[in-house]
Amino acid sequence: MSSHAHSTSTAPSGWRGLVQDWSGDRAAFKVSWGKTMMWIFLLSDTFIFSCFLTGYMTVRSSTTVPWPNPSHVFSLHVGGVDVPLLLIAIMTFVLITSSGTMALAVNYAYRRDRNTTFWLMLATGLLGACFVGMQAFEWTKLIVDEGIRPWGNPMGAAQFGAVFFMITGFHGLHVSLGVIYLLVVAFKVRRGDYEKRGYQIVEIAGLYWHFVDLVWVFIFALFYLW
Amino acid sequence: MSSESGQTHPLGLYFKVWLLLFVLSAFSYMVDYFQFHGLLRWSLVLLFMTLKAGLIIAVFMHMAWERMALICAILLPPLVLLVLIGLMSSEAGNTWASRILHFGG
Numbered sequence: 276m277s278s279h280a281h282s283t284s285t286a287p288s289g290w291r292g293l294v295q296d297w298s299g300d301r302a303a304f305k306v307s308w309g310k311t312m313m314w315i316f317l318l319s320d321t322f323i324f325s326c327f328l329t330g331y332m333t334v335r336s337s338t339t340v341p342w343p344n345p346s347h348v349f350s351l352h353v354g355g356v357d358v359p360l361l362l363i364a365i366m367t368f369v370l371i372t373s374s375g376t377m378a379l380a381v382n383y384a385y386r387r388d389r390n391t392t393f394w395l396m397l398a399t400g401l402l403g404a405c406f407v408g409m410q411a412f413e414w415t416k417l418i419v420d421e422g423i424r425p426w427g428n429p430m431g432a433a434q435f436g437a438v439f440f441m442i443t444g445f446h447g448l449h450v451s452l453g454v455i456y457l458l459v460v461a462f463k464v465r466r467g468d469y470e471k472r473g474y475q476i477v478e479i480a481g482l483y484w485h486f487v488d489l490v491w492v493f494i495f496a497l498f499y500l501w
Numbered sequence: 502m503s504s505e506s507g508q509t510h511p512l513g514l515y516f517k518v519w520l521l522l523f524v525l526s527a528f529s530y531m532v533d534y535f536q537f538h539g540l541l542r543w544s545l546v547l548l549f550m551t552l553k554a555g556l557i558i559a560v561f562m563h564m565a566w567e568r569m570a571l572i573c574a575i576l577l578p579p580l581v582l583l584v585l586i587g588l589m590s591s592e593a594g595n596t597w598a599s600r601i602l603h604f605g606g
Contacts, residue, residue: 304570314575325582333589337596339604346533364530371526375519378561382515385507475507478563485561489554495526496550500533501543 313479317486320449324490327442328497334434343430345499348421349413363499366409367491370450373402374488377457377481384477389464392477396461399484403454410447414440442494449487456480508563518560525549525556 287295302308335342351361380395417423417439425440427433460480463469469476529549532542559565564572 304568304574306568306571311571314571318575318578321579322582325579325585329582329586329589332586333593333596336590337593337600339597339600346536360530360533364526367526367530368523371519371522374522374557374561375515378515378519379512381507382509382512385509473507478507482562485557488561489557492550492553492557496529496546500529500546 331438338432340432381481384474393465400457
């Protein structure tokens with residue numbers, strides 16, 4: 276009891292106290308602070324994406340104009356036939372593959388196999404970059420060929436473009452930032468920067484990457500398949 | 502951050518989950534490819550979505566092996582979103598009805 280009172284009286288207050296408290300590197304929940312903080316960040320991101328998706332639900336169910344059929348809008352013309360959602364399916368498989376390589380990277384990192392971890396993270400980053408590339412192709416096709424704009428489109432409800440560019444754009448930004456984050460950690464792993472501190476950083480970077488895949492699961496189901 | 506007390510699980514587990522995610526994604530794509538409609542489509546899409554999300558969170562993000570305090574701190578707060586979804590869904594219905602009534606569709 277007295278030690279508690281003592282520690283509060285000696286802890287600095289004001290700005291110094293704020294800096295000390297936030298940089299204390301203290302663990303909550305008996306989980307390392309780094310992992311806890313990544314989870315809390317992901318929780319806040321969950322709310323952002325959920326607000327976007329709820330907004331999408333609201334405009335889609337309140338419009339009296341028919342919603343454009345995603346199955347047709349996102350079809351690809353291959354070998355003389357229109358295959359529905361082909362590009363989106365490929366993008367989904369690329370992202371899941373990258374999630375798998377990331378999970379393996381975390382495993383090899385804890386075995387202190389730096390070289391394998393580096394190549395697996397590099398593969399994850401490249402698959403992520405590939406995803407962003409396909410998304411850029413998809414956006415170009417929609418803007419140039421199909422005339423879809425955030426304020427309207429020839430196929431139906433005007434809100435379609437706003438929702439599409441907002442949600443996939445924000446997700447694509449997450450993938451792009453994730454690629455940069457993964458590459459930075461991958462090169463630091465190869466250089467041996469984490470030999471003393473341990474390799475939990477790879478698991479924490481992995482959490483972010485799996486979250487990006489997780490968000491895509493919801494976008495794929497609720498926007499492209501609905 | 503103690504040195505190496507991290508999540509180490511047999512590689513086979515990751516490969517199994519990876520394969521399952523592929524199969525579930527293929528299933529959800531099939532729902533569109535074979536043009537299922539109505540309640541069947543929506544329930545299948547939601548089912549595959551929930552299974553995939555669950556697998557990613559539980560195994561790839563290792564939530565299944567985390568301490569209960571962290572699991573509750575992260576997984577319970579998003580449940581309040583159900584209130585937002587409920588409110589906005591009723592609001593959307595109201596907007597839709599007003600548009601039909603006063604603007605003739």
